[in-house]
Amino acid sequence: MRNRPPRLVPGGSPSTPALSRRGVLGAGALAATGLSLSGCSTPLGAGLLGSELDPGTVVYWNLFGGGDGVRMQDMQAAYREQHGPGSLQATTLTWGNPYYSKLTLSTVGNQPPDVAVAHLTRAKPLWAGGLLEAITEEDLAGVGLSTTDFNEQAWSTQVTDGQNIAIPIDTHPFTLFYHREVCEQAGLLDGDGLLIDLSGKDTFEAALAEISAVTGGLAITVANVSETSTPWRFFWTLYNQLETATPFLSEDGAVLSVDEDSFLTVMTTIQEWVEKGWLNSNLDYATSQTEMFTGKAGFYLQGEWEIATAQSIEGLDFGMAPIPQLFDRPAVQADSHTFILPRKDRSPEQRRLAMQFIKAMLEQSLLWAEGGHIPSYLPTFESPEFQALEPQRHYASSADHAVYDDPAWYGGSGSTFEDTVGAQLGLVQQGASTPERALAAIRSQLEIYTSTPSPL
Known part of the structure; x- marks a missing residue:
């Protein structure tokens, strides 16, 4: 549904859109x-x-x-x-x-x-x-x-x-949690025990390699099994760090306007991290936390609200930091x-x-x-x-640097859009799909929504 000028209704005001x-x-x-x-x-x-x-x-x-x-x-x-x-x-x-x-x-x-x-x-x-x-x-x-x-x-x-x-x-952004002991062994903490600047894709990937050497396996965890919002937040963060990124949706959700090359750049990067053993292929929400909390990974990406869970783990020494800028500009998915x-x-x-x-x-x-x-x-x-x-x-x-989901009647936090797109992104991380097939599936599955006028 396109935005329209407000109009007067009984009991309304010039600043209140009419209920149709x-x-x-x-x-x-x-x-x-x-x-x-x-x-x-x-x-x-x-x-x-x-x-x-x-x-x-x-x-x-x-x-x-x-x-x-x-x-x-x-x-x-x-x-x-x-x-x-x-x-x-x-x-x-x-x-x-x-x-x-x-x-x-x-x-x-x-x-x-x-x-x-x-x-x-x-x-x-x-x-x-x-x-x-x-x-x-x-x-x-x-x-x-x-x-x-x-x-x-x-x-x-x-x-x-x-x-x-x-x-x-408030603003509640996607955030990087880190295990201090693992990161210290990987040489990634400064004199105050805080994570060093990991800006730049090469620098960040070098850090993942160092963490993987410490853990003998995973460096970073991102939930993707029975979970759709987290893969979306992960993607939307990295996608918007690219100068070539366009809105995923335009005209209030009527047009799928995602930049294909930028989409493939991000999902290919995620796919490569899995193949190198740095990023998990299959973890649900709770287990993605547990891997980092128990020192089996150094980084864990999730909304900052999981601070309460981390603080409840006895003996866990953790820190939190903004997700580093890997590409052209700072950006992080948030609501x-x-x-x-x-x-x-x-x-x-x-x-x-x-x-x-x-x-x-x-x-x-x-x-x-x-x-x-x-x-x-x-x-x-x-x-x-x-x-x-x-x-x-x-x-x-x-x-x-918060980047919000594009306006759409079927979009936003906990929405049909996040469920649909996040499921396909998760399949790429699981190795069950390719970036190209995921994008094709997203186009197909969103067509019913992009072609349907808002019911509101």
Whole structure:
């Protein structure tokens, strides 16, 4: 679906895209294809099962589980302590498509939450479908925020059609974990015990060879069995380091525009690393961690959120660093968790309360950063407390080189696009396909989506 100028609707504003009839029908289609919804932390108080609430209560939906979920619960508790026990009704829904289907349906019915979390890459199709309200300069100023309070890369990426569609709380990039003992034996640590600069493909490959000599096998692990998001993040990082790289998708997902030569360059490199024994051919998510955690590999690539897992391993001495620049420019695959305002009838006071809640969450983003995420809110990022946080401060520069997935109604974190493309990339790493066959399969399998108008 192409971006279009916003238009007025009853109860809307010039900054709010209209919800089309196709959006209503599309919500049903999304619900039909989504998985069952579960995992609610509290009874639903808004949306299809809504009930009347105190107008001073902020209704908030998120999709956080695990360590993120615990930290978010603590942040919510702090908000209630400051504003009263009835000031917030928070609900946690199942991560991925179930969450976004529920959010879409509730917005169509004019009973969405006041504030919701969305991955930045998933916020864009919601905006294109008329499901979000723009966040104005007045909204920001009303709670003491401005556009200059945020990481430039994350903020500029959320701007769509000249409008602010989301407020990022973090950047969560693909990151390099390293085993200090293995890397020390390989001569890859500096005097402070930190990984030396490994920029340049030749330098990085020499490091892989040194690590392999220490371990007697693997140097680096990347999950690729029963896992599709990780192969995609691995590819998208290296692909965007090439000057010849083009968007994988264009025109909101209607055109497959990947540069074939750049694709083959990256996948041939990955294939060669496997053949040399440096990179695993077959490892699932958990085992790819275990190989590095137990010293059977020196490097492990995954999202920074796995910091909590690494920290839970008794006796593990590990570090984290940005993924080195191997080709022409720095780049790393990333996404951002953001706060959005779903389109609904709301009073100016309800809008102010929603923004007040967002501001309160941003002010607690040091706690959020303890889980590995890089704060987008600059007062937190620049604070002495965050700059002293280990090992977060050593990979925090990744946020400035974040590359997000291309906008598409079937794309973004945990999406059909990542599942489809990541599966083919994983087959190349497993030795079950070639880069050329993988690209042909991707073209074929994505055709149904590129040729289908957005249901939103």
